[in-house]
Amino acid sequence: MITPLSTFAEIADRYDGFIFDVWGTLYDGGNAFPEALETVRALADMDKKILVLSNSPRIPAIVEERLTGIGFDLSWFTEVVTSGGMVADIVGNRRDAASAALGERVLWLGRSRFPDTVPDGSFKVVDSVEDADWILNAGPESTESRLEDYEIQLSASIARNLPMICANPDKSVIHGGARHICAGAMAERYEEIGGTVRYFGKPYPEIFARCLDRVGLPAERVLVVGDNLETDILGANRTGVASLLLGCGIHAAALAATADIGERVDALATRHGARPTYFSDVLAW
Incomplete structure (x- = not known):
């Protein structure tokens, strides 16, 4: 009950x-x-x-800044934990076997909005599916992005059998009364068409x-x-x-x-x- x-x-x-x-x-x-x-x-x-x-696919420091900016006192909290922070720690530093097995070249979805999901220099960021060893899915590039915008890119990634790391399992968020897609929706679609996804968060x-x-x-x-x-x-x-x-x-x-x-x-x-x-x-x- x-x-x-x-x-x-x-x-x-x-x-x-x-x-x-x-x-x-x-x-x-x-x-x-x-x-x-x-x-x-x-x-x-x-x-x-x-x-x-x-x-959030951002590291904790970014969320901490946001919290203080809207009136919360960081001294109230024991810690701030984010899914992006776990990706930065575990994947960025290759702390487990699965992370260590990832290739050097990453196609980073949402990098312009979420630039700190893995530390600079930890991987080589590439611009095309053809050059990538794996996908870092931090989310869509814009709040106006639709799931359909990524269909060709996701299908091409399936053809190359690229594994995906999802840094935000949320499928959507409400902002200003409107619903916007998040990385989780893109990851769900990737799984639907046969892709492999590891989720953090x-x-x-x-x-x-x-x-x-x-x-x-x-x-x-x-x-x-x-x-x-x-x-x-x-x-x-x-x-x-x-x-x-x-x-x-x-x-x-x-x-x-x-x-x-x-x-x-x-x-x-x-x-x-x-x-x-x-x-x-x-x-x-």
Whole structure:
């Protein structure tokens, strides 16, 4: 059963650590949610361990700058963890066998928007599928990009059997009321046509294990807070961590389709195969 919440304070004492998503949870893509600022500040005042977990293909320092720019104090957080940061660390430094096996030449999708997903000089960046050994998928080149724009490039990559690293498993994001595709949609399409993809980020256990290690708490003492069933909540489910789904983010339109919010949340959870412990419209203290 999914427990509805009126205020976050109702459950604050039940957990010692909190893992917060960013986009759709702490801010709307431009500004911080005032209620989120109040909640995070209140938890920091209680000396709770607070970690930010983002599927951004950027390194943590970039997300930290964004958070401070919209009013969050970095002293409130134990750490900021990003999917791009994991790619920079593991792939950029070839820390495991799969990364070490990648060739030197990379076709970097989204490099103009996301220039720090792997460190400069770690690989040779090429401009064509024909010259590449593998694909780094950080996302589309523009917020106006469509999935169809990449069909020829993805099909040509299949013909050469190029492996793909996806630095952001999110399929879409809402910005200014419009839905824009993310790297996850491009990776999903690549798999559909026969490609091989390695994902870094939510909902995959590797990044949640890193977060639990950073907060230094057992899973049962930690709560994940996010707006996306496919990433935040599914990842929490797979890791054995309690979770709170917010209705103000990616699923807002779907949740507004019926007057009975409880039934709608339950139906959405069933459809996505991910079930939150709690539900709240907004992150209000």
